[in-house]
Amino acid sequence: MYDLVSLGELMLRLSPPGHERLRQASNLQIRLCGAQFNVAADLALLGRKAAFLSALPANELGFLARGHAARYGVDVSHVRMQPDSRMGMIYVDFAGEPRSATHLYDRQGSAASSISPADFNWPQILAGCKLAYTDGIFAGLSDTCRAASLEFIRAARQQGSLVCFDVNYRHTIWNPKNAADFFRSMLPCVEILVTNRSVSESIFGFRGPDEEVLRCYRDEFGCQTICLTSRHMSGARRGKWTSLALHEDSVISASPVEFDIVDRFGTGDAFFAGFLYGYLEQGVPYGLQFGNALCALAHTIEGDVAEVSVEEVLDLLHAGYSHQVKR
16 A cells, blocks of 8 residues: 555656766766656655656666666556667756756657556556656656546546646647646646646636635636745755645645755655645645755755655754754
């Protein structure tokens, strides 16, 4: 029985050391990435039982990814290893101002993009599961991924799992109309939703104060809990994370958290994972507080996965930041 089952794509992120450009690199560091995997891994590191559903190539890159994923404590026993398929990749270099960082995706035709509704025994995997999670990135990969997402959500509801969804719209994957059509068809099945102002305005046409945007989602789709998140930047290396939720007609907020930025990849996923952890522990208000804190800490760690313990999050929540070195 799982606390969370996540459906999505696991990729490899390759980066040159420091602030080298990709064009000058002589070696690349490999890390795991993928929003849907990040949420599962973050929750597993917090002590929750998480499983990940995906497909990987049955070659050395796929075996590497599966092996590293298992080391985070995620159950990857359901991941399908496909012959004659390929690994999704992203190449990233990190830049100081004023140069922009480079992100090069190489994921077309990946093993995960061919996932279809018939690939998993959904009822068996989801039996007794508390939370079922996927997002708009995975759904945007292909028609079969969209169909698989809908079947995953349908099966989760039949098994009594809470359906959790991050809109996570990416314009490089699909166009606004196709995305909006899909979102409008499946969001009525979602209990816990995370979104932001940008996608709310550009995809759904929701405008106005934050509280009004939240109520637009509730009124149109009936989601039980909607979180609206925002990252406010002060230059390239300093930021602040805020979040607001509408739950049972009450608007709930948590104290914003500031942070220095070492690596911002996967930090939105850390918020959702932290929110879900806190939600399971003590409900929505605590979920927002825990999510903000985990998100802030994730910004200070290299890699997409927030390698943070519950105790470290609680230290930040209870005591705030300290310049003292822990000995």
